[in-house]
Amino acid sequence: MANTDYPRVMREYAEQGYDLIVGEVFGAEREAREVAADYPQTAFLMGSSFREDPALENFPVFDCYIQDATHLSGIVAGAMTETGNIGMVGGLPIPEVNRLMNAFMAGVREMRHDVRFQVSFIGPWFDPPKAKETAFAMIENGADMLYAERFGVSDAAQERDVLAIGNVIDTQADYPETVVTSAIWHFEPTLEAAVEAVRAGEFTAADYGRYSFMDRGGSSLAPLGTFEGRVPEDAMELLRTREEAIRAGEYSVEVDDSEPKSS
Structure with missing residues (x-):
């Protein structure tokens, strides 16, 4: 509709x-x-x-205020990327998308500062082929980790054997060796x-x-599933500490609605 x-x-x-x-x-x-x-x-x-x-x-x-969960997923991504080059494909740069991307980027930087982000918005909300082609271009430009805000991105990651982080729903069952985790609404x-x-x-x-918000039960980080035991322990320790603090209301993830940029 x-x-x-x-x-x-x-x-x-x-x-x-x-x-x-x-x-x-x-x-x-x-x-x-x-x-x-x-x-x-x-x-x-x-x-x-x-x-x-x-x-x-x-x-x-x-x-969609699930910035708590996307921040945590960024910690995972920051620990799992080998090149420090991460591609991010979104639909439109509106607040509900921007805040998730910004929280994810902040989470990544908790694990490594020498990171490069490739950020692109495809325009329509649902155009998997376009999202996939955009992701392919990012992989060709060095990305070994993708933030899949749109459908189609994880398909590109799977085909090119790079990793991805999902958004809103848990898609690991469809991409068991590709999607490390997802921020769930x-x-x-x-x-x-x-x-x-x-x-x-x-x-x-x-x-x-x-x-x-996570402290209201409105968001969570999907189980690592097939990636259990494959995320570095220092990241897992930060993840556990940070999630506990968020749920207890002792840590607040910044709500940044500004349009994210490539770096």
Whole structure:
């Protein structure tokens, strides 16, 4: 479904009397907010790069704030790269992508400072062939580790026998000797908070992005699986210490929404 279809579907669901409508409105923000304004008694929880709009009390937003997990995955990547040359392929340089890439890069630098990043954005959200070709170019330019923000990148890594770090979902089962680990997004805490607010009659404009943080259970680092025992012990020790501190609220990963650049 194209983003431009979301407002139409939102309106259809509102007309059918649903209490809570959940989706995302990247690229159709203005139209979606117009729909929400027409149905003030309906609760809309929408993925958006924009924070709360006080004028729309029924339109809180969420976003992909899994920078905690991507930071940890960067520590792994920094320990596993041999050349110190890492390729990063994203869709669009919007906040939800930028913050993950920046947190990953910061994690890599915890393990080694002599690192080079190749950063590229392919434009569309879903174009595996384009992402794959972009990744191939990075490998030809020396990358031995890829950050797979988009589908297609891990395919290139697998074909050229380099490593990759996944994003949002765990894809190691599909690439058992390629994907070392992945930063996982758990949407359940976000949805549960919204449902509870609706049931309590307390649903209002808010930024639900906080529920994606690791200390809220909204993100995690995927098990190393086939790479268990293959990540250097100094990285594993830092990983365990850092994850414990994050979960305890004793360490905060910077939320940096600026566009990452190649180095």
